[in-house]
Amino acid sequence: MLGVFRRFVFGVAVFSLIAPAALAEAGEQWSVLHVGRLLAVPGEAPIERATVVVKDGRIAEVLGGYAAPGELAGAREATITLIDLTEAFVTPGFIDCHTHITMEMSPKIRMEWVQLSEADWALRGAAYAKRTLEAGFTTIRNVGSNERAAFALRDAIEAGHVPGPRILCAGHSITPTGGHGDTHGYREDLFELPTAFQGVADGVDGCRKAVRAQVKRGADVIKITATGGVLSATNAGTEQQFFDDELEAIVETAHLLGRTVAAHAHGTAGINAALRAGVDSIEHGSLLDEESISLFKKTGAYLVPTLMAGEVVVAVATNFPDEFPAAVREKALMIGPAMMKSLGNAHREGVRIAFGTDSGVSAHGDNAREFELMVEAGMSEMDAIHAATINAAKLCGIEDEVGTIEVGKAADLVAVQGDPLKDIGALKEVMFVMRGGEVVKK
Numbered sequence: 001m002l003g004v005f006r007r008f009v010f011g012v013a014v015f016s017l018i019a020p021a022a023l024a025e026a027g028e029q030w031s032v033l034h035v036g037r038l039l040a041v042p043g044e045a046p047i048e049r050a051t052v053v054v055k056d057g058r059i060a061e062v063l064g065g066y067a068a069p070g071e072l073a074g075a076r077e078a079t080i081t082l083i084d085l086t087e088a089f090v091t092p093g094f095i096d097c098h099t100h101i102t103m104e105m106s107p108k109i110r111m112e113w114v115q116l117s118e119a120d121w122a123l124r125g126a127a128y129a130k131r132t133l134e135a136g137f138t139t140i141r142n143v144g145s146n147e148r149a150a151f152a153l154r155d156a157i158e159a160g161h162v163p164g165p166r167i168l169c170a171g172h173s174i175t176p177t178g179g180h181g182d183t184h185g186y187r188e189d190l191f192e193l194p195t196a197f198q199g200v201a202d203g204v205d206g207c208r209k210a211v212r213a214q215v216k217r218g219a220d221v222i223k224i225t226a227t228g229g230v231l232s233a234t235n236a237g238t239e240q241q242f243f244d245d246e247l248e249a250i251v252e253t254a255h256l257l258g259r260t261v262a263a264h265a266h267g268t269a270g271i272n273a274a275l276r277a278g279v280d281s282i283e284h285g286s287l288l289d290e291e292s293i294s295l296f297k298k299t300g301a302y303l304v305p306t307l308m309a310g311e312v313v314v315a316v317a318t319n320f321p322d323e324f325p326a327a328v329r330e331k332a333l334m335i336g337p338a339m340m341k342s343l344g345n346a347h348r349e350g351v352r353i354a355f356g357t358d359s360g361v362s363a364h365g366d367n368a369r370e371f372e373l374m375v376e377a378g379m380s381e382m383d384a385i386h387a388a389t390i391n392a393a394k395l396c397g398i399e400d401e402v403g404t405i406e407v408g409k410a411a412d413l414v415a416v417q418g419d420p421l422k423d424i425g426a427l428k429e430v431m432f433v434m435r436g437g438e439v440v441k442k
């Protein structure tokens with residue numbers, strides 16, 4: 001894909017007389033990227049013709065014009081790879097705040113829940129993580145997964161055993177008994193009675209315990225199902241499921257332990273109750289009213305719209321009517337179209353939007369389709385990219401690490417052809433991905 005991918009070795013043989021500090025210097029690996037158009041900070045205009053210098057996995061310099069590698073200070077002691085992106089548009093790596101990385105919906109999924117093991121889910125997750133990374137998503141927030149598979153995947157990626165995006169991991173969604181996130185429509189003896197570790201919790205004490213159990217297991221973030229869900233096989237609807245004191249107990253406990261709370265919520269009363277309890281984001285946010293919008297603005301919570309989930313469930317319910325149980329089909333046809341309208345309203349009113357797809361409901365690797373839907377819902381191309389970089393990084397609490405191409409941050413970069421500020425669909429054809437200074441697609 002790349003025109004030129006050259007390696008310059010300026011370093012000379014290193015002898016034992018050289019001091020240890022100099023030895024370290026001599027081994028430095030740099031990447032120097034010549035970029036046609038660089039959107040270093042989404043929201044600001046792109047820089048035409050820029051050089052990005054990457055050292056030790058981080059952005060070391062961002063310079064105007066194409067700097068010759070040999071002229072950079074300290075270049076003589078380094079091994080430099082020159083990466084030619086002069087024909088490309090480069091953005092910070094994308095962040096998807098709503099994925100289910102160890103599963104993917106298919107007609108077989110209801111059988112798979114009772115057939116597959118944690119090991120099966122983890123290995124599938126490794127394949128999905130690679131697809132996600134190669135689609136330009138260098139960070140994901142995984143909000144709801146099986147027992148330990150997603151934690152194992154997160155840790156294996158971090159240790160370098162398998163390729164994938166950096167993962168912030170929620171563990172099990174916390175749900176009341178019978179809520180979205182509990183099991184539905186199966187013989188009860190197929191599943192052991194769920195505990196706080198499986199995220200099923202009732203009452204203030206139960207909710208506190210469920211948060212603590214997820215954190216004990218390694219959760220970076222807490223996911224709750226504040227309302228019913230489209231895909232749970234129950235006719236309990238899509239309205240509020242936790243009592244207000246339960247929601248408050250979850251938020252207080254999570255914040256006490258330094259974790260944010262992502263609340264799945266479709267129905268208006270449930271969205272508003274979750275916002276009043278102080279959640280950090282509303283996931284889906286399908287049916288917003290004026291009060292929801294003012295609560296968002298008052299609390300500073302983010303909306304993570306997941307328009308792809310709406311698109312997929314409507315398509316399945318329309319084209320494959322037998323694939324969903326009747327209760328699911330009815331909810332899908334009602335909720336799907338509402339999401340687009342709610343995002344349009346929220347964005348116009350100044351609600352902070354962070355990018356999320358619900359991948360796993362849609363296919364992993366197709367994540368960039370969400371950009372097109374966001375623009376269709378009324379966001380500008382720049383605002384959609386801002387939602388998937390700066391805003392998503394802020395929601396995840398990692399804005400010092402990722403979200404822009406600035407000195408000191410992790411070198412997470414994505415290159416596409418064309419101009420995504422004019423045609424957002426260009427982001428679906430990623431030609432180059434760097435994560436933490438390592439080229440993972442070229």
Ligand SMILES: [Zn+2]
Pocket residue numbers: 098099100143144358
């Ligand atoms: Zn989800």
